Amino acid sequence: MPASSMLKFKRLVNAPPAEAFRAFVHATALRDWLCNAAQTDPRPGGRLFLWWDDGYAVAGAFTKFEPGKRLAFGWNAVQEPGPMTVQVTFTEKKGGAEVAVTHGGLGAGAKWKSTRQSLERNWPQSLENLGSCLEAGVDLRFARRPRLGIFIGEFNPQIAQQLGVPVKTGVRLEGTAEGSGARAAGLLKDDVLVSLNGRKLAGLESFGAALQGLQAGDKPTVVFYRGAQKQTAPLELSRFPIPELPASGAELAAMVRKLQAEVAAAMAQAVAGLTEAQAERRPAENEWSAKEIIAHFILTERDYQSWAADMLNDRAVNDDLEMRPNVNQRVGALVKRLGNVAALREELARAQAETADLLEALPEGFVRNRKHLYRRLAQWALEVTPGHWQEEHAGQMQRTAETAKR
Numbered sequence: 001m002p003a004s005s006m007l008k009f010k011r012l013v014n015a016p017p018a019e020a021f022r023a024f025v026h027a028t029a030l031r032d033w034l035c036n037a038a039q040t041d042p043r044p045g046g047r048l049f050l051w052w053d054d055g056y057a058v059a060g061a062f063t064k065f066e067p068g069k070r071l072a073f074g075w076n077a078v079q080e081p082g083p084m085t086v087q088v089t090f091t092e093k094k095g096g097a098e099v100a101v102t103h104g105g106l107g108a109g110a111k112w113k114s115t116r117q118s119l120e121r122n123w124p125q126s127l128e129n130l131g132s133c134l135e136a137g138v139d140l141r142f143a144r145r146p147r148l149g150i151f152i153g154e155f156n157p158q159i160a161q162q163l164g165v166p167v168k169t170g171v172r173l174e175g176t177a178e179g180s181g182a183r184a185a186g187l188l189k190d191d192v193l194v195s196l197n198g199r200k201l202a203g204l205e206s207f208g209a210a211l212q213g214l215q216a217g218d219k220p221t222v223v224f225y226r227g228a229q230k231q232t233a234p235l236e237l238s239r240f241p242i243p244e245l246p247a248s249g250a251e252l253a254a255m256v257r258k259l260q261a262e263v264a265a266a267m268a269q270a271v272a273g274l275t276e277a278q279a280e281r282r283p284a285e286n287e288w289s290a291k292e293i294i295a296h297f298i299l300t301e302r303d304y305q306s307w308a309a310d311m312l313n314d315r316a317v318n319d320d321l322e323m324r325p326n327v328n329q330r331v332g333a334l335v336k337r338l339g340n341v342a343a344l345r346e347e348l349a350r351a352q353a354e355t356a357d358l359l360e361a362l363p364e365g366f367v368r369n370r371k372h373l374y375r376r377l378a379q380w381a382l383e384v385t386p387g388h389w390q391e392e393h394a395g396q397m398q399r400t401a402e403t404a405k406r
Contacts, residue, residue, distance in 0.1 A: 006104040007119050013097050013128035015016055015134035017090035019369050020097040022338030023060040023130055024088055025062070025071065027316035032372040033133040034126050048073060055079075060086075075103070079298070081111045084105065098129060107259045138242055144215040146237035152204060155192065163190055169202045170194040179234035189262065195223035196235070211237075245371065245378055249362030257357060259386045260352040264345070270397040271341055278404035279341050288331065290400050292330020292391055294344040295334040299325035300385060301351035305358055307380075311373040312366065317378065320384075355381070 015018055025028040025042035030050065036057075037051040042063040060074030068090060075084040091098045103119050106112055117310035117372040129140045153174035170192040176183040187193075193201050197220035199210035200338055200341050214220060216239040240263050246252035271279060271290050279290040288296065303321045310317050324330075359381065367374050 005106045005110065006102055007106065007116070007121045007123070009101045009103075009127060011099050011124075011131060012061065012093060013099060013127075013131040015097055015131075015369065016068075017092050017097040019134055020066045020090050020099050020130070021071065022135060025065075026314070029133070029372060032137075032139055033129045039107045075095050075105070080115055082107055099130065108109075116381065133372045133396045134369075135371065137373075139372075143174040143239065143242050145240060146214050146216050146218065147180065147208070147240050148211075148235070149177035150187070150193075151177070151240055153190075153364045160192070160326065163192065166191045166228055167192065167194055167225060170207075170225070171201045171203065174285050175314070179237045179238065181219075185235045187222070187224065187233070188226070191224045191226050193222055193224045194366075196220055216240075216358030243379075243382075245375055247366070247367075249367055250360050251361035252362075252381065253356045256350075256381045257356045258261070258381065260356065263297070263386055263389045264349060264352065266394060267297075267348075268345065268395070270401055271345075274341065274401055274404060276340055278401075280335075281400075281404040283400050283403035287396070288406070289335075289402065290397060291335045291341060291344055292331050293397050293400070294348055295331045295338075296325055296393075297385075297389070298334060298344070298348045298351050299330060300388075301348070301355050304380060304385070305351075305355055307356055308377055311370070311377065312363075317373075317376075319382075 012292060023033060025040055025048075027038040027040045030038035030040065035050040036053045039047075039049045041047050042062070044062055046062050046065075048058075048060055055195070056077060056079055058075050058077045060076055061350075062071060062073045064070055064072035064087070065086075070089045072085060072087040075086050082105070085102060087102045087104065089100045091100070100360060101123060103123065106116055107121075125140075131139045132140050132143075150171075151174040153172045155170060155172035157168045160166075160170075161173065163172075170196075173182075173187060173189055173193065175189050176187050195201060196207070196210040199213065200206065207324060216237050219234045221232055221235045222235040223230070224238065225231070238241045246255060271294075274290060282289045282292075300321065303324050304316070307321060334347075335344070338347055359377070362374070362377075
């Protein structure tokens with residue numbers, strides 16, 4: 001194959017060659033660093049399909065498949081002038097893996113120019129993201145999303161007149177977030193943003209175009225009105241916070257037990273004094289009773305455990321529990337079986353304990369080498385479940401109890 005028809009890229013990642021190899025053939029891992037959706041049949045001759053949010057899609061088959069050493073597959077995309085190939089080798093080096101990618105089959109001439117430029121731009125970024133995925137479980141495509149750090153309020157001609165702003169379209173601020181670039185730029189409540197990065201702002205939806213091509217750390221110019229005075233300022237785009245992962249399953253389990261106890265205590269307080277009949281009463285036709293809310297959290301714990309089991313079995317997984325704990329028939333069946341509030345709370349306590357024990361028993365190799373999966377488990381247990389209670393069900397439980405007592 002002529003050298004001009006190939007592009008070569010290398011990256012040293014701090015992970016065993018076997019894990020780097022897996023990241024090229026496992027559907028969940030591929031989604032976490034390379035594309036937005038993937039299907040694979042990881043074996044010699046097996047098919048693979050890769051898809052990106054912009055509609056770009058690749059189909060191919062594995063033509064070489066030597067686990068931990070090398071692989072090759074076809075790269076056939078309808079958006080490209082012709083079919084291409086990808087070969088990857090994995091070499092142990094400096095305690096990690098050197099990943100060498102050869103993207104071949106490129107043609108000559110003007111019709112291949114954009115393809116070549118796109119590959120020269122995207123492969124280095126993707127390999128950098130591969131390293132981040134393997135080493136920290138962080139997808140840089142999301143970690144580097146620009147964060148404005150603003151809270152948006154209503155804006156219309158009447159409000160513009162009240163504020164003395166000489167424009168009728170724009171984005172009015174309700175405030176700025178602590179530690180954000182917006183606050184550092186001096187933006188204040190009732191400032192009306194009219195332009196960002198040279199793009200006009202006319203509502204929340206206009207930020208997409210204004211932020212296109214930007215990432216955290218960039219400093220676009222923001223134009224805004226403070227009353228009748230037009231001002232400009234550089235606005236540094238901050239990063240979304242990426243929490244540190246607990247160092248071990250045992251550390252994660254200890255943190256989870258503390259949060260579980262807080263949720264259980266709040267739940268107990270909410271149902272205190274309710275009769276069994278009151279705890280079964282729904283405040284409205286499409287709302288759960290107090291018993292059903294507890295059942296929902298039992299099912300969440302169970303499904304989380306199954307989700308974790310799929311990860312430990314190295315199956316492809318989605319990013320969430322797919323609303324399975326929300327199925328009304330399933331919630332109702334659990335309430336019917338357990339019957340009373342005390343039994344439901346005891347079952348929840350058992351399910352929570354099982355979850356924490358499972359996390360404590362996570363294999364050290366999983367925690368160390370499968371960080372893209374470990375981060376999913378940690379984030380769900382530390383943020384999603386307790387946040388789900390605080391942001392949605394705590395208030396719902398209180399309203400349900402108050403309505404039932406009345």
